Every structure is written in structure tokens, then in C-alpha cells.
Amino acid sequence: MIDRTHGFRIEHGDCRGCLSCMRICPTRAIRVRAGKAEYTPDRCIDCGICLSACPSNAIVATTWSMTDPSRYKFKVAVPSPVLFGQFPAGIAPSHIVDGLLTLGFDAVWDYGVETGLICGAIKDYVKGWKGPFPLISIDCPVVVRLVQVAYPRMVDQLVGVQPPREIAGREVKRRYSRELGLSIDEIAAIYITPCQAKTISILEPAEEAESNLDGAMGITEVYNTIVARANLPGAEPGFAARTPSVRNSSFLRWSLGDGLSRILSGHRYLHVTGLSNVTQVFDDIEKGRLRNVEFIEAHSCWSGCTGGNLTVANVYVTLSKLTSLINALPEMDPETRREVERRYPSESFALERPIRPRPVRGSGTTLRERVEMIHRAEAILERLPGLNCGLCGAPTCRELAKDVGMGDASQKDCVFYSKDRLKKLREMHLRPAE
Amino acid sequence: MAEVLLQRKFQVRGLDFDKAGDTSAEVKAILTDVGLDPDVVLRAGVISFEAEMNVVMYAVRATLILTLTEEALSIVVDDEGPGIPDIEMAMQEGYSTASDEMREMGFGYGMGLPNIKKNSDEFVLESQIGRGTRLCSMIELDSR
Ligand SMILES: Nc1ncnc2c1ncn2[C@@H]1O[C@H](COP(=O)(O)OP(=O)(O)O)[C@@H](O)[C@H]1O
Ligand code: SF4
Ligand SMILES: [Mg+2]
Numbered sequence: 401m402i403d404r405t406h407g408f409r410i411e412h413g414d415c416r417g418c419l420s421c422m423r424i425c426p427t428r429a430i431r432v433r434a435g436k437a438e439y440t441p442d443r444c445i446d447c448g449i450c451l452s453a454c455p456s457n458a459i460v461a462t463t464w465s466m467t468d469p470s471r472y473k474f475k476v477a478v479p480s481p482v483l484f485g486q487f488p489a490g491i492a493p494s495h496i497v498d499g500l501l502t503l504g505f506d507a508v509w510d511y512g513v514e515t516g517l518i519c520g521a522i523k524d525y526v527k528g529w530k531g532p533f534p535l536i537s538i539d540c541p542v543v544v545r546l547v548q549v550a551y552p553r554m555v556d557q558l559v560g561v562q563p564p565r566e567i568a569g570r571e572v573k574r575r576y577s578r579e580l581g582l583s584i585d586e587i588a589a590i591y592i593t594p595c596q597a598k599t600i601s602i603l604e605p606a607e608e609a610e611s612n613l614d615g616a617m618g619i620t621e622v623y624n625t626i627v628a629r630a631n632l633p634g635a636e637p638g639f640a641a642r643t644p645s646v647r648n649s650s651f652l653r654w655s656l657g658d659g660l661s662r663i664l665s666g667h668r669y670l671h672v673t674g675l676s677n678v679t680q681v682f683d684d685i686e687k688g689r690l691r692n693v694e695f696i697e698a699h700s701c702w703s704g705c706t707g708g709n710l711t712v713a714n715v716y717v718t719l720s721k722l723t724s725l726i727n728a729l730p731e732m733d734p735e736t737r738r739e740v741e742r743r744y745p746s747e748s749f750a751l752e753r754p755i756r757p758r759p760v761r762g763s764g765t766t767l768r769e770r771v772e773m774i775h776r777a778e779a780i781l782e783r784l785p786g787l788n789c790g791l792c793g794a795p796t797c798r799e800l801a802k803d804v805g806m807g808d809a810s811q812k813d814c815v816f817y818s819k820d821r822l823k824k825l826r827e828m829h830l831r832p833a834e
Numbered sequence: 835m836a837e838v839l840l841q842r843k844f845q846v847r848g849l850d851f852d853k854a855g856d857t858s859a860e861v862k863a864i865l866t867d868v869g870l871d872p873d874v875v876l877r878a879g880v881i882s883f884e885a886e887m888n889v890v891m892y893a894v895r896a897t898l899i900l901t902l903t904e905e906a907l908s909i910v911v912d913d914e915g916p917g918i919p920d921i922e923m924a925m926q927e928g929y930s931t932a933s934d935e936m937r938e939m940g941f942g943y944g945m946g947l948p949n950i951k952k953n954s955d956e957f958v959l960e961s962q963i964g965r966g967t968r969l970c971s972m973i974e975l976d977s978r
Binding site: 552553555683686687688689691692757765767768770771774775 | 887940
């Protein structure tokens with residue numbers, strides 16, 4: 401069965417128990433107890449770092465396609481702006497649209513208007529905000545989940561405005577159901593995603609609401625068809641009868657990770673990319689060291705969404721392609737501006753529900769019991785060697801101590817306390833000498 | 835007197851801007867580990883942070899003691915320092931004797947003590963000039 405809450409699966413047959421993923425996981429969600437890696441779903445933030453760290457390719461992204469395509473009478477692709485930077489110079493946005501139609505979509509939705517709407521909504525949100533600063537962008541689901549899991553005190557600082565792709569999903573259904581006389585359930589809005597994390601955010605939104613999108617396909621899944629189609633004779637650039645296809649640069653800029661920098665220029669704004677940098681900045685917020693900052697646009701990937709784990713092209717090439725597209729387009733074309741002005745007053749962009757912290761391990765127990773767990777963990781930690789060797793199957797001595805405190809592990813998992821453990825490890829990992 | 839479930843003691847040093855905020859970050863981390871409501875943790879965070887910063891900015895050294903019982907959590911900060919000559923004045927919003935440099939760093943808006951009080955269910959501030967200041971703050975926990 402596919403785990404819908406996370407986009408990864410560890411294939412135990414391929415896992416050699418090498419500890420690479422356990423050591424690198426930023427939220428310490430992975431344990432390697434019986435020679436195989438396992439992760440705690442509560443702590444996983446879908447960053448995908450384990451995927452690239454695994455030398456045995458034992459961690460795979462679970463892709464998800466529409467469960468039942470025949471249920472839908474009309475299927476609309478809603479591509480992330482990153483898609484438009486993925487192809488060689490000869491392949492124009494109109495080719496990309498055409499390729500998506502070849503794949504079986506009935507229409508392609510460029511969400512430039514929705515990007516404009518959300519820029520406005522975020523600007524107003526910041527202006528009206530009475531709570532603690534800095535506010536934090538929610539476009540990257542990894543950042544949202546990081547806050548939920550590791551910085552639960554800051555959940556209220558996550559901007560309560562939906563990302564443009566969600567508003568696009570809503571509009572796609574509204575528009576086509578009216579135009580085609582279909583019910584909303586008969587229309588599928590499928591996001592073309594740069595990363596697994598966004599797929600998961602559609603299947604299981606952090607705020608526990610329903611997504612307006614019906615599913616996602618990775619850029620990796622549509623890439624080849626688009627290239628093949630564009631190379632067919634007769635597929636000239638400018639074959640753009642089926643617009644819309646990318647009219648303004650603010651839509652494309654959104655993929656670079658600093659899409660809000662312009663509209664928030666009057667505010668003290670930081671643009672932070674890369675999960676370890678994001679963590680550092682969040683630690684500084686917790687320590688009260690970023691008191692003068694009002695807004696943080698944060699992305700888990702160091703190059704913004706152009707570096708997502710379901711992209712195909714080289715990041716630098718993508719960035720250069722997007723930059724030249726951006727330079728050739730107006731920031732907002734008159735048609736988009738008119739649409740934004742028409743729709744803005746009549747639509748709501750707020751998240752349907754507030755984002756809450758993820759329940760911590762051991763919730764459901766009493767305060768007294770949780771304190772006892774902590775006392776137990778501290779007592780164990782005193783006795784552990786502090787070498788953080790990881791051979792117990794936990795990433796650090798402190799984590800093992802916590803696990804023991806919770807009753808999930810035993811002090812005897814530490815190789816210093818059990819010869820058995822060492823023996824087992826030897827059997828598992830040392831090849832017998834010939 | 836309710837039974838103490840957990841108690842932690844921290845040392846805070848005056849003028850140690852490098853480490854400023856570390857103690858309150860630890861307080862927040864412990865309270866989160868214990869599984870307290872994020873709203874309570876947030877309030878405790880404001881209290882410990884503002885009290886810690888006041889020690890860093892105005893005093894020589896202090897101990898911060900965090901105590902948790904089933905009904906409440908308390909934060910007591912006892913410092914050696916110049917003391918506060920006029921407590922009523924210090925409690926006013928916007929009153930501050932912070933230097934320009936401190937303001938540059940984003941502190942010294944005179945909201946620290948008022949915010950501590952606002953976030954506390956009980957609050958006591960005592961001071962002896964030339965000796966030091968003692969701040970006691972308490973947050974009630976909802977019984978669940
Ligand atoms: N621990 C302390 N020791 C000495 N003076 C203090 C202490 N805490 C606060 N004060 C005095 O009270 C004033 C108001 O404090 P506070 O409300 O935290 O505002 P701020 O720190 O921004 O000045 C300070 O400017 C300082 O003069
Ligand atoms: S920054 Fe990376 S992980 Fe975050 S939404 Fe973009 S592609 Fe996905
Ligand atoms: Mg102060």
C-alpha cells in the first residue's frame with residue numbers, strides 16, 4: 401500500500417543498513433535497528449535528503465498518478481513555473497503546453513493570474529499582521545513541515561495565505577465546470593510538480609484541509625513526451641493557438657525562491673534557501689536574534705524549486721533559461737493585471753484551516769509520564785559514551801537515550817553495553833575471510 | 835505546595851550578547867519535549883527571553899530557574915546587578931534606559947517587562963538598589 405502521508409518507501413531488500421540516511425536526516429527520523437532503515441512518519445518532513453544519500457538506492461519516491469482517470473471528464477495540467485525552465489533553447493513554452501496536451505490533458509493552466517493574486521494577498525496579510533514577526537512563507541511544504549515538527553512554537557508565523565497553485569486548482573474547476581457544464585468532481589486539476597514534497601502537500605495538506613488539486617505528476621514523468629513531441633515535424637514555436645502560455649515574469653520568478661522579494665520590498669525581507677540554512681535562521685528566530693526581520697521566504701532546496709527532486713535539467717541551465725525568459729517578459733502584462741484586479745476583491749485566499757504543530761511522540765500520555773520519560777532519558781544519557789557512533793541504530797547517543805526513555809529501545813542497543821549487538825553487527829556487515 | 839515534576843537551573847551572564855537567547859531557547863526546547871501546549875511554550879518563551887535579555891543588558895550575572903508542577907510552571911530570575919530604582923516606572927510600556935547600540939540590535943523598546951507581565955498569570959518583581967533584581971513569573975497549566 402502507498403503511504404499517502406509521505407512520499408518515500410524504504411525497500412528493505414535493497415537496504416544494507418549502512419546508516420547513511422540515519423546520519424543525514426535533519427529531523428532524526430530514521431533508525432536502523434535490525435539492520436534495516438525505518439523512519440518515524442511523525443518526524444519526516446519529506447525533504448528527500450535520505451533519497452540522495454542512500455548508496456544502495458533503497459529509498460524510492462512513491463509516485464502517484466490519478467487513481468481513477470476515467471472518473472474525470474476533463475483533465476487540466478497545472479504546471480509549476482519550473483517546468484518552463486527545463487528544456488533546451490529550441491523548446492518554447494508553447495511546445496511545452498502542446499506536449500502536455502499530447503499526454504492526454506485537455507487543457508493547460510498557466511497560473512500567472514493566481515500568482516498575482518497571491519502576491520497581493522500576502523502583501524495585505526503582512527500589512528495587517530498583529531502577531532510576532534518574522535512571518536514565514538508556506539510555498540515550500542518542507543519548510544512548513546519543518547516548522548510543524550521542529551519549531552512548533554512558530555506555526556502561527558507561517559503565512560496563512562494559500563499558495564498560487566491551490567488557488568489555480570480552485571479556479572480551474574470553477575471555470576471549466578461553468579464553461580463545460582460539468583460538475584466540479586468531473587474535472588481534475590493535476591499539478592506538474594518539481595518535487596515529491598509538493599505531491600504530498602496535495603494528498604495530505606499540512607493544515608488538514610482538502611487540496612483543490614487532485615494529484616500531481618513529477619516533471620520527470622512528463623519530460624520525455626514533451627521533448628519528443630516538440631521534435632516532431634510541424635511543431636513550430638509559435639504554435640500557440642492553445643494559449644495561455646506564460647505571459648509574465650512574476651509567475652516564473654516564483655520558481656526561483658524569491659518570488660515575493662519585489663512585492664515585499666518595503667519590508668525587512670530575507671530570502672533563505674537550503675534546508676540547513678533555513679534551520680539556522682529558524683534557530684536564530686528562536687533565540688530572538690532576528691527581531692528586525694518581518695518576512696522570510698524560505699525554500700528547502702538551495703536554488704529554490706528549480707532544484708526539486710523531480711526535476712530533470714541541470715539546475716544552472718534551468719536558472720539561466722528562466723532568467724532569460726524572465727528578462728524577455730513584462731513583470732505583469734495588462735491582461736493579467738486586469739484579471740487580478742477583477743478577481744482580487746471577490747475571492748478569499750486565506751488558508752481554510754490554521755496550520756497546527758504535529759503531535760509529538762508520546763502525546764496521549766500525561767504530563768507526569770512525559771516528564772518521567774525525560775528523566776529516564778537523561779539518566780541513560782549519563783551512562784552512554786557520547787561518541788555518537790550510530791551503531792546502536794540511533795543517530796546520536798542523545799537520540800538513543802530518548803528512545804530508551806520512551807520505551808522504543810534498550811540501553812543494550814549500545815555496543816558498549818552488549819556484546820550481542822556487536823556480534824550481530826559483525827555477522828551482518830563483515831564478510832567472512834576466505 | 836504542589837510536587838515538583840521537573841526543575842532546571844541556568845546561568846546567564848551580563849553583556850554576553852553572543853550567548854543571549856540560548857537559555858530561553860533551552861527553556862522552550864524542554865517545555866516542548868515535555869509536550870506542553872505550544873501556546874504555553876510561546877508565553878514561557880517570551881518571559882524567559884525578555885528576562886534573560888534584561889540580565890544580559892543591565893545586570894552582571896543571574897540564575898534562571900524553571901520549575902514545572904502538574905498545575906503550573908514558574909520562571910524565577912535572580913540577578914546580581916544595579917537593581918531597578920523605580921519599578922513602577924520600569925514597568926511602563928516604552929520606558930527604557932537601553933543604550934543606542936542595544937537599540938540598534940533591536941532591543942530596548944521598553945516592552946520587555948510589560949510583556950513578561952502580560953504573559954504571566956502571576957508576576958512579582960523585586961529589587962534592591964546596588965544588589966540585584968528578582969523576577970518571579972508563573973503560568974497556570976490547564977488541567978487536562
Ligand atoms: N534585571 C534588571 N536590572 C536592572 N535594570 C533592569 C533590569 N530589567 C529591567 N531593567 C530596567 O527596566 C527598564 C525597562 O525594562 P524593559 O521593559 O525590559 O525594557 P527594555 O529592556 O527594552 O529597556 C530597562 O530599560 C532597565 O532600565
Ligand atoms: S524548494 Fe524544493 S522541496 Fe521546497 S517546494 Fe521547492 S522543489 Fe519542493
Ligand atoms: Mg528588556
